[in-house]
Amino acid sequence: MKFSSTLLEEAVNAFSKLPGVGRKSALRMVLHLIKDQTQKSEKIIQSLLELNDKLKTCKKCFNYSDEEVCNICIDQHRLKNVLCIVESIRDVMAIEETQQYSGRYHVLGGVISPLEGVGPDDLNIDQLCQRIDEENIEEIIMAVSPSIEGETTIFYISKKLENKNVNISMIARGVSFGGDLEYADELTLGRSIQSRTPYVQT
């Protein structure tokens, strides 16, 4: 793409580095911001500057936060003795979207993956153990991706918590809504039969 303006080209280059954005989409975004009269561009600049300056990591759950402790950890309406263990901040948001969980979270920051050089010490597992003692946690829900690495991480954490008085549960695994049985992989389908639940008439 040849540009009449170097400034324009630089802006398109900067935007095309964003995930899922190619040169044409980047150009569309930049032209949109140039034409715009409602200061969208100012808002993007402002919010990025503030993120760079002020964004913290919650010292309890390791989610992003404005203050030392994040909005979710500080919320008095949430259950205090249940923790949901997730890999990343995006998983927190995905679970929040469901509106089915009212406890707090603990973000591991990944899963144990020897191939990628991620060991237990790279994750927030020690902090989890400490929280369980300090905050009198009664249940932890493992909401880690269903993969070999995820399973390994769950196994490692459950071993570490063996002699603590805490219930460990896992989110259900099975066929997804709207999914066709014939296209489900054997592992998922096998698990969904093993973990069958009693039918309740509604």
Added chain:
Amino acid sequence: MKFSSTLLEEAVNAFSKLPGVGRKSALRMVLHLIKDQTQKSEKIIQSLLELNDKLKTCKKCFNYSDEEVCNICIDQHRLKNVLCIVESIRDVMAIEETQQYSGRYHVLGGVISPLEGVGPDDLNIDQLCQRIDEENIEEIIMAVSPSIEGETTIFYISKKLENKNVNISMIARGVSFGGDLEYADELTLGRSIQSRTPYVQT
């Protein structure tokens, strides 16, 4: 989507205002910028600030430009006496991508559309007439969208240029490469038969 951080939420809101970007994509972009160590975020801020401050409109062709006159108009290797008339800056880039045109451009800023309240005076048509006189333009190529509004605009411009010594041509209209004949609309297919070209063995 519930956010643990208000700063994060504001950044996601700002990005989700971009064209073609929903809340999930915006979140993905913002998280990418937060984690990033290569100052992508700084680059976006910098380029947007510079665009806001410094971007000009070329006084000749009305394309975006860094200086009074844009990179394309100032290029000495380009044909001086051919102008390509386009609706928008994006069309300039689309034509530049083809590498088939080496003249200059004139950006109209839209097409005549009474329904949307766009008349000839809202477009850069007078400036076009002036350029044709001043720059000794010999040919203008109409590369305007094939629509009723586009045709009206071409008709209006050609009427205005009637007594000037300038050749007016139009970009070819016909079936596109890879397109199936049976799915081409009648107007396009009809035109492609009317404007058939002699077959040349290659």
